Every structure is written in structure tokens, then in C-alpha cells.
Amino acid sequence: MTPLAVLTMQGIAADRYERLKEAAQHELGSPLTGNEGTVSDRGVEVSYAYDGSSLTMNVLKVPKIFGHDIISPEAVQAKLMDWVDSVS
Secondary structure, three states: OOOOEEEEEEOOOHHHHHHHHHHHHHHHOOOOOOOEEEEEEOOEEEEEEEOOOEEEEEEEEOOEEOOEEOOOHHHHHHHHHHHHHHOO
16 A cells, blocks of 8 residues: 555664653554554554664545545655654
């Protein structure tokens, strides 16, 4: 599936990635398993890949109503960036 928006964050240490995984489990109720995968919540689907120092998240799907995005991929991308920044 072609990503609607791509976010790559550099300088993510392994311990911070572990905290991000814990936060995702707490906030979404679904774990990030391993260093890559896909997670979805409320009609938003995001794939993620962690390589030991950078985290890439691809917005794959956003909810729609009558054929129009309820939230734009760019808005999801901005919220993901804020979320990653909030987990230090």
C-alpha cells in the first residue's frame, strides 16, 4: 500500500523506542510488536519501522465519510510527531 504521508525521525535510541512501544500499548491498547509492523486505531492505519536509530511511520489509511478524509494524512503525521516528541 502506498503511504499517504511518511514521517522519519532520526536519533531515536533503543531505550526511547521501548518507551514508545509501552506508550502505544497504553494509549492504543495494541502493542507495537518488534521493530516493524502496522497498528490501527479509529480508522487510522500506520506502519512503523525502527532500525536502531531512526523510526519511520507511514500513514496508510485515514477514516473517510462520503468519500472525504475526516482527518488528513498530514494531520495524522503531525499528531504522530507530537506523540513521539512527548515520549522522552
